[in-house]
């Protein structure tokens with residue numbers, strides 16, 4: 832008989848910050864981590880960078896703050 836351990840739900844949902852490698856849980860999105868708005872990589876709160884961008888649409892232009900990772904900040 833062979834016993835195969837099943838990892839618990841939290842382990843299965845573990846997400847790693849693309850910048851510092853810190854582990855985060857899927858249910859903590861918006862609290863402890865978020866996704867880079869350009870490359871979609873998960874980033875923890877302390878690695879988040881904020882960048883202002885001009886958004887243009889047919890009614891008006893406005894400044895919007897986008898959350899990005901370190902790699903994407905350097906690109907811009």
Ligand SMILES: [Zn+2]
Nearest residue numbers: 848851875878
């Ligand atoms: Zn991080």
Ligand SMILES: [Zn+2]
Nearest residue numbers: 867870900903
């Ligand atoms: Zn990014």
